[in-house]
Amino acid sequence: MGTSADEHWMREALEEARSAVGHGDVPIGAVVVADGHIIGRGRNERERDQDPTAHAEVLALRRAAAALGSWRVLDATLYVTLEPCAMCAGAIVLSRIPRVVYGAPDPKAGAAGSVLDVLAQPQLNHRPR
Numbered sequence: 001m002g003t004s005a006d007e008h009w010m011r012e013a014l015e016e017a018r019s020a021v022g023h024g025d026v027p028i029g030a031v032v033v034a035d036g037h038i039i040g041r042g043r044n045e046r047e048r049d050q051d052p053t054a055h056a057e058v059l060a061l062r063r064a065a066a067a068l069g070s071w072r073v074l075d076a077t078l079y080v081t082l083e084p085c086a087m088c089a090g091a092i093v094l095s096r097i098p099r100v101v102y103g104a105p106d107p108k109a110g111a112a113g114s115v116l117d118v119l120a121q122p123q124l125n126h127r128p129r
Contacts (some may be wrong), residue, residue, distance in 0.1 A: 006079070008070045012041075016042065019043050023045070025048060028044045029056050029081050029118075030059070032063070034122065040063035042059030042066030043056050057091060058091050064076060075098070080101075081102070082110075084118075085106070086111040087118070090118060096126050100129070
């Protein structure tokens, strides 16, 4: 990771991941940070809610958008413990979030460079760092 701030926020994402274990979900967590504050939190809740879209990143982005009152999650960073899948990478692009930091690559389903690189597709209208 880059900075001590990145490490701090990734620890927050790891706390979210630990919470997912309590309801039988894969322990993945995410936080969206803007102006030094968490504006959205999420952890995998697929098993708990029986919802295939209840991934940590999607839930954190939904909550961040609600906090901002806009679907555009600008001037923020998404921290997630595992490389986003294709669905989450698509949600990241659509949210216009400018920066993503992930803790570990996912060689099985990662869509930020491991299997696919949705975040860097030049055909899309947004490419987060």
